[in-house]
Amino acid sequence: VMASFEPFLPLPASLKHLEADTHAGERLFEILDAKPETIAPAAPLPFPKDPAIRAENLSFSYPGSPVKTLDSLSFETLPGDHIAIVGPSGAGKSTITALLMRFWNTPEGCLTIGGADIGRFDPEELRRNIALVSQRTYLFAQTIRENLLLARPEATDDELKKALAAAGLARFSSKLDEWTGQHGMKLSGGERQRIAIARMVLQNAPVMILDEATANLDGVTEKEVTETLAALGAGKTMITITHRLKAMDQYDAIVVLDKGKIVEQGSHEKLIQGNGLYRRMWELQHTMEPV
């Protein structure tokens, strides 16, 4: 995960709000180091209710870079599929997310949601409908309440408290108006991550992306939050980006990415029988760590 676009990711519903606030907006772009595409097409399509995601020969280079960060990727999910994207650090996993949310302009090849090119949607609409929790989360707004309302401005206190509880932060229910500190630094990494998860619960979007979403949580909290997210994700299209190969048989498909290329894809059962990168990652992790 690159710090350069992370701060942007957990705030899909909030672009307007942030842009209205010049200071936050400037900081956003400074941190982001990107110019997210925010211009809607003339006749944007409504976001599909049952979104399938498909990439075909998708390639992408970061502006000014001669390297193809993504090189001819093809994969697809059916509506409601839960897929995992795994692979070594720097393989390009998070870049796929950034393209889906149009933080970068049109890549080469084809990237569709519900059969329509992502360029056919209003970028704000895309970000409202794709909820994302990434490894690191910036909290822009000042209080817990404001940070949560970014995900659903009309939410009641009761809904905010339920979302906090679902994210393992019930003890924050009485602290909705507490200041989160500059850039949210007063909260621990795990707490910030759980605020992002509470936002995801509130946003209740048809597509969920978990980019190392539980990486900062302790074992017990991780288990609880993972269960919450699995329940929330039932019937939704979910993409999980992870280094750690845990409970992999829950995914409909696993995409194995290495140096910008898909080197394998299929079910856990199929991949584990192969002799490729997935099998090596699996064996490495399961001989070094208890499962």
Ligand code: ATP
């Ligand atoms: P990790 O598992 O470490 O999070 P990843 O598989 O998610 O890695 P990406 O974050 O997608 O990998 O990065 C893929 C490549 O793209 C890396 O070489 C990275 O340096 C490069 N990259 C990522 N973001 C940017 C950016 N904003 N500008 C230029 N290059 C970038």
